[in-house]
Each structure stands twice: as structure tokens, then as C-alpha cells.
Amino acid sequence: MSTRLQPELRNQLMQYGIGDWNACYHCGTCTAICPLSEKGFLFPRKKIRLMQMGLKNEIESSVEPWLCYYCGDCTNTCPRDANPGELMMSLRRYLTAIYDWTGLSRKFYTSKIWELGFILVFAALVIIAFLVLLPSMGYTLNKELTDEGGVKINSFAPINIIETFDWTMAIVVAGLLISNILRMYYKIIWKHGNTKVTAWVHIREFWRLVFNFAVQPKFGKCEDKRYWVSHWLLMSGYTIMFIVIVVYLPWFQTEKILPAWHPQRILGYYATFGLLIGLFVAITGRMRRKDVKFYFSHVSDWLFLVMLTLTVITGILIHIFRINGMPYATYISYITHMTVLVPMILIEVPFSKWSHLAYRPFAIYFQHLKRYAVPRKTKHL
């Protein structure tokens, strides 16, 4: 089968990031300097070649962009200023858009209006829900305090309604994400030429998915370990928070002020600490622009960081106001918290930056499936 070249792909990709990739003269320095590039899965040069030639199908079926953690060594040593690191980043954005069957991801990445518009619509819906819907159901501001002096939060934001909403949102987001991962699987493994992967390999390699999700050992292979640590703190903090809020909300959102050593509070504090450290590193890095990985931040990166920071700060405020018995401040913080959190999860997790939480570990899983792929039996006529 002949290969169709699509040089126009370059222009499409330019919408997902900045880079002078046509400047590459294929010296291979980037691939050789990369601590993560490994046999059979070489990048970034090979990906630059695919991009220069416009081999759309090959780009869409590659796992390599997800194996890169953007340490910036390639961009620093590139003799052509071709910016291979940013190409990998842009490919990740491009692939996120490709995996997404709704087409919204592409809209969000290529148009600020679409992304901001959707965020504002969701934010408005949340505000309406709190100011119109819940009061109409009889849940209004309650100035009374509990015996300990805490805010009666469940009278304002009823635990059962919020929990139902959380579960609904989680199921919608998970559904979208899982369907996208299935598309990713189809593109990378299923559609892939004359090889197949046995069911046993699928089961045997499954641990890699869990392990890579939990630890991100590949990130740790980059020269600068600080980013791995800060990223891991952020990731673990976020995961704990997510589980606690969705699965154990009745246990977490209590009116009773529990002692400081109680697991509820310790987990909450740890998660907040992890999120704050991770966010601090990511934001200050992007502001100082000392490392290559922060040179070319996309609008979507900034949007995600700002929203997550707002969520964390309002979360902290809710906690402080609640235990100090300041009902109005608590309710305002709660509404703000939800106003930022809901669009962030609905937009970022299935369609944008945050989807990498699933795509990265799955890509590593698929990488190992690919590694043990066997040739398909061809029918002899």
C-alpha cells in the first residue's frame, strides 16, 4: 500500500503549539539526548519526520508523544532551534483532539472563544442552581451554627443532592474519557497493520497501567527530579480529593468539626498541600520561564492552572470559614468553589489538558502491548 503524504498537516498542527519544525535537518541529537527514548519507541526526531511528511495515520497511531515528559533537553541541544520538545507537547494536544469523538476538544484547543464560552456557560448553570434551584427546593442560607460553632453547611448545600450531582458528573466524565480511550486503543493497537496482541498479554501487562498512573516512573527518569516530585504531589493530592469528594462525600462534608488528627482532616490537608506545591511549581515556572518546558505555554495550560488554583483556594476558604462559624463567607466560597470546579472537570478532564491523567498511563500500557504484538496469521489462498 502506498503512503499518502499530507503536508498540510503541518499547518493544522501549528494551531496546537508553536515551533519551527520545518527547520529540522535530522541530525538525531534530540533522540540521542532524550532519557526516555527507547528502542522501538524513538522520539522526538521520528515524530518530526512524520509531521514534515504529513503522515496523519502514523501520527495518530503513535504512543510516543505520551511517553515524553518535556524535560526540554531536546530543545536545549537542538542545533536548528526546531523546538522538538514543543512538538511533542503540541502532538499531545493534537492527539487529545483526535481521540475525542465529540469534536469539542479540537474546538477548545483551537479557539479561545469556544473554550471560555463553555466554561462560562457551565459556571452560569452552577450559579443558577445555587441561587435559584436549591432555594426553590427549600435550601436557603442558614445563619444558625452548630453546637461547636461550625457552619451548618448541609442545610445550604444538601449532602444527598450534591452527592448525586457528583456521581452524575463523574459518570458523564468517565463515560467520555473511556470512550476516548477506546478510540485511542482502536487507533494504536486495533487498526495497527498486521500485528495482533493476545488476550493474555493484555492481562499480564495491566499492572503497568496502575503502576504508571500511581508513580509516573518515566517522569522520574528526566534529569530534573524536582518536577517529578511536584507533579506527583499534585497528582496524588488531586486523586485523593477526587475520590473523597465523589465516593465518600457524606464522610467528608460533615457539619461536625472533627479533631485535627482525624483521617478526614489529615487527608484533606495532605491533598491541599500536594496541590499547592504542584501548582506553585507549575505557575512560578511558567512565570519565570527559566526552563524550556515553560517557554511556550498554551492558553489551555494557563486556563487549567488558574482554574485549579481557584478551586484549591476556595476549598481552603470553605474549610476555614466553616470551622470558624462564618456562614455567609462559607456559602459564598462554596458557590465559587463549585462555579470553578464544575466547568473545570467537565471541560478539562475529557477534552483538554487534564485528559492526560488517563492517556499517559494508557499509552504506556499500549506501548507494552505493542511491544509484545505478534504477526497476524495471513490466510493462504
Place this chain on the structure above:
Amino acid sequence: MKNPERTGIFFYNPQSIIPDPIDYSELVRYVLTFPNVSRIWQYHDFTWNEKNIVSKIEENSIDILIIAGNLPGTVKTLFSKSMAIAGKRPDKVLLASFNDYCTGTSVNMDRLKSVLATLIANLSYELTAIPEENPVNNTTLVIGGGITGIQAALEIAYSNNIVYLVEKTGTIGGKMATFDKTFPTLDCAACILTPKMVEVNQNPNIKLMTYCEVQEVSGEAGNFSVRILRKARKVNVQTCIGCGTCAEKCPAQSPSEFDAGTTMRKAIYIPFPQAVPNKYLIDSGSCIYLKTGKCRACIKACPVPDCINLDEQDQEVTINVGNIIVATGFKPFDAKKMVQFGYGKYPNVLTSLEFERILNASGPTGGNIHFRSQDKKGNWIFTTESEKPEKIAIIHCVGSRDKNYNRYCSRVCCMYSLKFSHLILEKLSNAEVFEYFIDMRSFGKGYEEFYERIREEGVSMIRGKTAKVEEINGKLMIRGEDILRSEIIENIVDMVVLSVGLEPGEDTEKLSKMLGIPISEGGWFGEMHYNIDPTGTVRGGIIIAGVCQGPKDIPDSVAQGSAAAARVIQSILRGKVYLDTCGIPLEKIENRIRELSPVNE
């Protein structure tokens, strides 16, 4: 005219990028006196992007657009595109490049104005700016005693005219004298160069001034007055018999410049055995007497009375010449800058100039390839006692074609690397040689055939630059990607040769200021016209030749040396020399424009 063409001028003066001594407000006042200039803009007036420029073109219905400033070509595409979008002719974007003209020493406002005036009148500058002529002094000065300078000096001397050949170091011969073989013919470099050097010394028309430096150039074409510093050689060139007794006794040592630091020389030394003049000189930097006031071992050893005078001082000489040929050559790229290759850290990572000396029969190992090893004192030296390497890798494009260092291709590295491969196999027939290249540039006569020959000799050609060189158990590990196979290779070798690129000589900037000739991209001297006048400069009577104009190999340098000489001889035969093209008064150019422009209806 019914529809006069409206001209718009954009001044490209982003001061934040290049400090700019040009007084733009004066230029603005000047161009606004022209009736067909409808609008002018400066760089800071608005954000220069397609959308804004298109709107400016449309608002003012600009037909001709001039970009004026330093390096205006960098933004030309933007303007051509904008013109096309605005529905105008994209080829009507004209460039008034100021740094092409006379920005070497001081800003000549008249010149800049005349460049703008000719462009506004839609004329070519060459037509309006025909320089005046001066009677010429038949004496010529050649700066630089490398192969280019030698060739130029000899050509002029053969025409029975006096040439001063000024050389900074103690001997002529330049970089070519340090080479072992030339590519692609594999001629022995010394065998073809030294006869020419001797001829320079013997020709009565050539006044050889080694260990001298040009200090100041004044006057104009046809009659330059040049102040030359004659550095104290401290050895009388007339009486020195070159016996070498002094160097035997001299206790002070310093790395030999000629051997690229691979050997040590004494403080009193002859640069190399075939040096011209073959007389000793004293390096003031390493001489013990000059530092402490005690020693004088050389004077005691010298058999000729009063030959060595340690208290000799630098002298200044002034000469008058009609033409000046600049042939100052290059310096090699400093491989220490590329830390990933470990030059200076690992003893057996060498630069090409060092390796050239190792291969040379007059070099530290007598032409045999040996490891650099430690002597009893712990210094890393080359001796024939150490073992011979079996695997040698040559890395191309070190410091060239790299936006972090030099963007340009140094043009000679591919070929000399191939030459190295051949010489390695000639000397170590069992050796394995690896060439790590990105693109093979074998562009000259016989070069491609040479490349073919080297490949047939069994050299491993690896496409892909290396990312790093590391030492593992005393061997060198090269990590790179094999582009053709798309696999990482970690190759363990004994010795690594870095094919370093060429960079303009140390004094290029100083000379450019002194002579008033501009520096072009990459730091090389700027020529008058890339294609049709590569040796001419904006200053009349000053001619550039050889590598100082841009990287080139020996045949091209020699050709340029001859070409430069031809220009000098031409002016001597005519008895006249063109003055600077940048010294023409504005009034004259304006008159000429009036003469050449079509009569206004």
C-alpha cells in the same frame, strides 16, 4: 504623471535588537521632502504584523514600499506578503539596507540619504553612485601571510610592483602550513606551500614583515598611510644563523601554537622547521628574563655576538600604499563550548587541528597515531610510546550549522574529515573509522569522487550527529541516533576527532573598524557584491580575499588571492583607483538621479 506611484517607507529600527547609531529623525525629515513619498512609519509606531501592515498599505494606497534600516531583509517576506494581500505587486518591496554600506566606522548620513533617494527615484544604486578616481601609489599592502596572502603577494610581486606582506605571527604559511595533506588530491601540504613561502622570502619585490601588526590606516584609496607595529622579536633576523643552541638552553616552555598545543616549545623558538623567515624569536609571554629579570641563558648560548637583544622594544613603522589586500583568515571554533563532546575533559577527544598535527610527519608523534598519555609529571602529552587506537570516530559539524553557535556551514569540515579517514586507514590499516555526519557536502571538483573512494575504503558512515561523548572505563562512548535505521547507537571508540568549524579571526572586528569595511552575517568581512564582486569592499582600494570573506577551502582561497592581486594590478596599470563608493557627496547623487529619472510631465 496622471497616477503618480505612491511610495511608503517603513523604517526598520528596532533599537532593542541592535543598538543603532543612525539618526532616524534626520532621515525622516529628508525623505519627506520627496513629493512621491506619501507616508513614513517607524518600527515603534505600531505592531508589525500582516494585518496592520495591510491596513496601512490600503489606507494610504501605497504602490511602492521601501524598508529601510539595518538588516531590512529579515522582515521582507512579511511586507511582500502584505503587499500581495493588499492587492499590490509584492515585488515592489525595496530594501534600503544601511548596514551594507559604510557602517564600519562611523555613520555616513549622506550615504544613507543617497541610498534612500535612489530607491525613491526607483533607480539602481550602482547607476547613480559611480565613484571618483584617485591616482594610485604602486605599493601594495597585504595583511595576513597565509596561503591567500602569499598568493596575492607573489602575483603582485611578479608584476614588478612592491608588496608589503604583514604577518602577525613569527612566520608566514598560516593554517595551511600546519596541515598534513590537502583534499581531494592528498598532496602533501608542506610540499606545495613551502616553495611559495621561500619564494616570498627571496622575491626582492616583497617586503616581508613578520611578527608585525597593522595599527592604524589613514588616507584614502590610492594613498593610504599605514602605521605598523613591529613587535620586538628580540633576535636579529639579519645575523641569526638559526643554529638552535639558544632554544636548547632556554628553560622556559609554552604550548606550541603551530602544533595546536600538542607539543611544547621554548620561549625562544622557530615556529616550525620550515618557517619563513627561518630565524628565532622570543615569546615575551613565557620568557623568564622578561618576567623576573634573571636568566639570559639564550644570550650565553648564542654563538653570534649581539644577535639576541632581550631589551629590544616594539617599534612603529609607517608605510604608504595604494591598495590594501586583507587576507586574515580564520580561527578554529572553540570545541570547549560544546560541553557534550567533552573536549578538554577527556584527553583523547581531539580537535581537527590537533589531529592534523598528529597525522603530520613533523608533528609530535612523527605522523603516527598514538593515544594522548600522561608523562611522569602527570601532563597529558603525545608520545610514540603510548599505544595506538583501534577505533576512531570523527564527528562532523562541531560548531557549524548550529544555531546555538554558528549558523553557517564551514564548508571544509566534511572534506577534511574524509581526508582524516583516509589517512587513518593509511597509517593504521586495521583501524575502524566512523564518520558521524548530518549531510555530506562534497561539492567541488573531484570531491564527490573522493567521498566515493573513502566509502570504498571501508569507512563506516553514520548519518546522525552525536548527542554526547562520555568516558566509560577509559574508552569513549558516543551516543547518537542512526538516522537511516532510526535506532540509538552507543558506539565505544578509542579516540574522537571533532571536526570543528571556522570562525572569523580574532582581529576581524578591530580591522573592520580600522579599515572601515563592514562585517557581514557570521562575522566575516562583507564583500561588495556576493556574486559579481566577492573580493571588493565598500571602501575603494581595500580588497578582501580568502577565508576572512567567508569559509572556503585552499583552492578557492588561492583563487581569491589571485583575484585580489588582479584588482591591484589593474589599478596600478591604469594608474588610478576607484574611491570609496560610500564617500560620494549627496549633492552629486541627487544630480545624477535628476539626470537619470524620466522627465516629469
